[in-house]
Amino acid sequence: MSLNPILARVTDRIRARSAASRAVYLERVEAAAGKAGTARTHVSCANQAHAYAAFEPNEKLVLRQARLPNLAIVSAYNDMLSAHQPFERMPALIKEAARAAGAVAQFAGGVPAMCDGVTQGEAGMELSLFSRDVIAMSTAVALSHNVFDGALYLGVCDKIVPGLLIGALQFGHLPAIFVPAGPMTSGISNDDKARVRQLFAQGHATREELLESEMAAYHGPGTCTFYGTANSNQMLMEVMGLHLPGAAFVNPGHALRDGLTRAAAQRLARITRLGKEYIPIAKVIDERAIANGIVGLLATGGSTNHTIHLVAIAAAAGIHIDWNDFDELSAVVPLLTRIYPNGSADVNHFHAAGGMAFLIRELLGAGLLHGDVTTVMGEGLARHTDEPWQDGETLAWRPGVAQSLDTEVLRPAAEPFSADGGLRLLKGNLGRAVIKVSAVKPQHRVVEAPALVFHDQDDLMAAFKRGELTRDFVAVVRFQGPRANGMPELHKLTPALTVLQDQGYRVALVTDGRMSGASGKVPAAIHVTPESLAGGPLAKVRDGDVIRLDAVAGTLEALVDPAEWTAREVATADLDRNQHGVGRELFFNARANASGAEQGASTFGSTLPGPQAVA
Structure with a gap:
């Protein structure tokens, strides 16, 4: 099947837009690769002695001879996150598998991992988005010792995988494989x-x-089973070629899960510069892989958070994408899954119906994925249409199912749930925003109603409890952007707004904040940019202004006389209480330096050769 012309055009546009910054990135990768052999031979004897001091004599000998690879383990383990609790035992499996493959593995470092499910609606959520960049920096610290030949990244949840990947891409000369833990039953x-x-x-x-x-x-242990950001992360790692085929959605504690973990270590040893193949992560993540990630997100109705994270990930590889790319691809990428909140099934049902192997096969067959990419398997993406299975003690792969085993959950490209990907770009005098419509019924996709303005989600909830919201309205929740308060998710509002919509009222949300990766059936124009604190037009809205959110036409407008709108001053907000408590004091510089949502809400500014550097 030939490549879809829209996918080809968008990819070419991304490549042209990114030419200068991508070249800078690849030059840096080549310089970091340095001389042939392993990096540890180029550091001093004292440095090496420190790096090996705690190892067993045989492994010290292996490391000293520098003929076999040393694999880094970077883990987001903690046992408060159910998704990450299974990582506790994985380093031992990896070290054992590395020895069997003639390599050594070292636990290079841990990265923080917070649970948005625990902090949802709480002050700690205001650290969530910026934790991604902290994780990226922690990854860099773990690898900065420069004694590793490749790295295994253990992470699952919302900001953790994007942060690990941004960090990994700064070591673009090192091969990388991402190792998931799998969803809970x-x-x-x-x-x-x-x-x-x-x-x-x-x-x-x-x-x-x-x-x-x-x-x-x-x-129980494992990832939450709804299709939010955590499971969207796992889909992305697979469709972008950074997982072993079929690794994303195997439950923890299963023999196949352990087999895939061991196989990841063995495969990584093989693709280092000391192995038989050399596949650095800079070769895996290119413009085609990024475009494939966008397609996978659209085809599965994935998390809106990735309209931010994928931009930041791409920037870390010198690639510049924007919301126009998402919007244009959404028009031609069909929705092939119904996973909660876009349906009633969970990711276990999706996996059982055919999962990633079937999804990738269908998209490849429709010309909607670049099949000629490099993956960690060293082959094109067609290798990821296979599924893993345990043949006694041996891990093997076989072709995935040819037909969906449940067409209420997973469908072929010729019979999609929807002809488009259900993610839209909204534009108008309120700025630019994204909306996920895959879970929004057609009759709710256009809302025109008076605005009710709030500067805090708790104020909206208080009004709901007082019975003041039993009417048609558009909730404008502003001063929720990266620079204002760290751009928290506002998922706390979902049940209340859903109740009102179910009672027959016309309701919608417009905000410069985020919604959960599991954005639901109430129309929500989110990530409005420029944000209110930066003087964005959302700060001009007053109670009673008629707002029109039209997800069909792709518009977001305050229906106010243009002359009056131009003359209006932007509102201000008292954000003092968002600046302290639960460690928010320590994130002052992150808020002050954050880029806009469409630029990835990054705190790194122009230090990465991506959007900020080429804008």
Whole structure:
């Protein structure tokens, strides 16, 4: 199948736009690769002695001879995150597998990992987005010792995988394989979970009943099973060629999960400069891989957070993408999955129906993925249409299913749930925003109603509890951008707004903040940029202004007389309480230096050879 002409055109545009910055990046990679052989031979004897001091004599000998690769393990393990708790035992598996492959593995460093599910609606959520850049810097610290020949990255959740990948790309000369932990087994249905949340928001369920429901949903080790940012991360790592084929959605504790972890270490040893193939991460992540990531996101109805994260990831590789690229591809990429919140199924159902192997095969067959990319397997993306299985003690791969085993969850490209990817760019006198419409019913995709302006999500919730929102309205929640308060997710608002929509009111959300990666059925224009604190037009809106959110036409407008709109001054907000508590004091510089949402909300400024450097 020939490449879809829109995908070809968008990729060519990205390549042309990024030519100068990509060249700078690749020059840096080549310089970092340096001389032939392993990096550790080029550091001093005292430095090497420090690096090997705690190792067993045999491994010290291997490291000293420098004929075999030394693999770094960078892990986001902690046992508060259910998704990351399984990483506790993986370093031992990796070290054992590395020895069997004639290599050595060292735990190079840990990176922080916060759970958005724990901080949702709390002050700690204002650190969440910036934790991505902290993770990237922590990854760099772990690898800065310059004694490694490749790295395995252990991470799953929202900001962790993007942060690990941004950090890994600064060591573009090193091969890299990402190692997931897998989703927890299915608990209560997502529909039942959402129902109890809405009952609680209305005062019809007790806190004890809500807690019982939530604990039945989030009940064991592994990733939350809805299709939010964490599981979108795993899809991306696979479709961008950084996972072993089929690694994304195998449950923790399964023999196949352990087999894939061991195989990742063995494969990494093979693709270092001391192995039989050399595949640095800079060769895997290029303009085609980034375009494939956007397509995968659209085809699965993935997390809106990646309209920010993918921009920052691309920038770390010297590649410049923007929301126009997402929007243009969305028009031709069909929606092939129905996973909560875009349906009732969870990622375990998706995996059982055919999962990533079937999805990639369908997109390749429709000409909607670049098949000629380099992956960690050293082959084109077609290798990722295979699925892993355990043949006794041996891990093997076989072709994935030829037909979906559940067309209510996963469909072929010829029979999609929707002809487009369900992600739209909105433009108008309120700025630029994105909206996820894959879970929004057609009758709710256009809302025209008076604005109610809030500067804090708690103010909106208080108005809801007082019964003041039983009417048509557009909630404008502003001063929620990166520079204002770190751009928190506003998922706390979802149950209340859903209740009002279900009662027949025309409601929508417009904000310069984020929604959860599991954005739901209420229309939400999010990531509005420029943000309010930077003088964006959202700061001009007043209570009663009629707002029109039109996800069909792609417009976001305040229907105010143009002369009056031009003359209006922007509002200000008291953000003092967002500057301190739970460590927010330490993130002052991050807020002050953050770029806009469409530039990746990055705190690194022009230090990366991406959007800021070429704007």
